[in-house]
Amino acid sequence: MTGGAVTGESAVGNGLRVTGEKTAGARPSRLRTFDPVHVGRLEAAVWVAYYRRQWARLLVLSVLLVRHAFGMDWVRTVHGAWLVLRANMLWAPPEPHSDPAGARRCMRRFYALLRLAHGEPADPARAARLEVEWWAVHRTHQRGEDGDRQPLVDALSRLYAYVFGVDEVALWPAVEYRARAMDISDRWVKEGCQPDSPLLPAERADLVRSYAALLAAIHR
Amino acid sequence: MAGSSSRVIARIFSTYTSEYASLTWEWILRADGQVCYRLTELRDRRERNPWRPVTQISGAYLHAFITGTASAEPWLAGLAIQRGHQVDGYRDRAVGQQ
Numbered sequence: 671m672t673g674g675a676v677t678g679e680s681a682v683g684n685g686l687r688v689t690g691e692k693t694a695g696a697r698p699s700r701l702r703t704f705d706p707v708h709v710g711r712l713e714a715a716v717w718v719a720y721y722r723r724q725w726a727r728l729l730v731l732s733v734l735l736v737r738h739a740f741g742m743d744w745v746r747t748v749h750g751a752w753l754v755l756r757a758n759m760l761w762a763p764p765e766p767h768s769d770p771a772g773a774r775r776c777m778r779r780f781y782a783l784l785r786l787a788h789g790e791p792a793d794p795a796r797a798a799r800l801e802v803e804w805w806a807v808h809r810t811h812q813r814g815e816d817g818d819r820q821p822l823v824d825a826l827s828r829l830y831a832y833v834f835g836v837d838e839v840a841l842w843p844a845v846e847y848r849a850r851a852m853d854i855s856d857r858w859v860k861e862g863c864q865p866d867s868p869l870l871p872a873e874r875a876d877l878v879r880s881y882a883a884l885l886a887a888i889h890r
Numbered sequence: 891m892a893g894s895s896s897r898v899i900a901r902i903f904s905t906y907t908s909e910y911a912s913l914t915w916e917w918i919l920r921a922d923g924q925v926c927y928r929l930t931e932l933r934d935r936r937e938r939n940p941w942r943p944v945t946q947i948s949g950a951y952l953h954a955f956i957t958g959t960a961s962a963e964p965w966l967a968g969l970a971i972q973r974g975h976q977v978d979g980y981r982d983r984a985v986g987q988q
Contacts, residue, residue: 703929703939706913707906707974843910878974882911889932 700741701788702834702889706881709739713881714874717855721863729755742787753780761805774802791833800829812856822849834888841887847880896922899955900962903930904975915975917966921956923947925969944969 712735719728729751736751737744757776760769774795781794781801791797804825811822826845827838834841854873861867900919904927905912914931918941926941947955954960967977 700940705915705929705942705973706911711974878906879908879910882906882908882913885913886911886933889937 710878710881844884851876896920902966904970923952
């Protein structure tokens with residue numbers, strides 16, 4: 671879901687593929703039972719802290735976000751939050767100074783942590799590649815080179831579909847809302863990152879809707 | 891902790907509804923002071939999810955709730971609202987109000 675919440679660019683989730691159907695009385699994986707309201711609000715706060723350069727707050731919020739979104743123990747949570755932060759730091763500089771390979775390495779280690787904790791995803795390297803691929807699509811979209819939101823939606827759908835083992839079509843509502851939240855965030859940044867902007871509640875609401883739609887698609 | 895069998899002294903339900911999902915959670919306060927919640931319904935379908943610990947209270951608060959000199963439900967509702975959930979009848983309450 672939000673792996674790299676920091677720049678608003680990592681979006682994976684909780685997730686993980688659970689093979690086979692849920693049996694009667696069985697409880698779903700911890701990765702599929704996150705609280706979308708809490709996680710969405712946390713991620714919105716992370717985005718704000720990042721763009722307003724509130725680093726201490728960002729660090730605390732990132733740890734909380736990883737904890738609530740991915741359900742790992744505290745040691746793995748702190749390690750995972752660091753890996754996501756590091757991936758974002760490597761990715762953040764404008765081209766040609768960004769380091770996509772380094773970002774992929776960090777995210778591969780992050781997904782490997784998830785695999786250790788929950789047994790999924792099967793291939794952390796593939797998940798990391800899909801993750802950084804959609805970051806790249808988002809960057810293009812942010813620059814306005816591509817006014818169409820569909821490539822972003824497609825790239826994010828591919829990531830979610832792989833991580834959660836769900837058909838891409840079922841994930842479109844979650845992805846659409848997330849893409850909309852990112853567009854709002856980009857507008858907020860362009861308008862000067864005002865803390866009392868009416869864009870912030872709208873962004874937060876769309877992130878919550880996105881996580882609620884995601885939960886509805888993957889919970890089993 | 892989340893698996894505690896301590897007696898439940900208060901219980902409320904919170905909700906969230908959007909175009910693609912309607913969710914209901916159950917919140918409880920146990921006699922040992924632990925507050926937990928879990929998802930109980932998704933799109934009108936009953937779900938069985940693990941309890942998640944939210945906080946632990948002790949001292950005067952817990953004593954007041956156990957003896958009935960204060961009502962725990964509004965306090966639980968405040969916690970749920972603080973997390974962004976909707977709770978019927980407690981829309982404007984904040985944590986700490988009793």
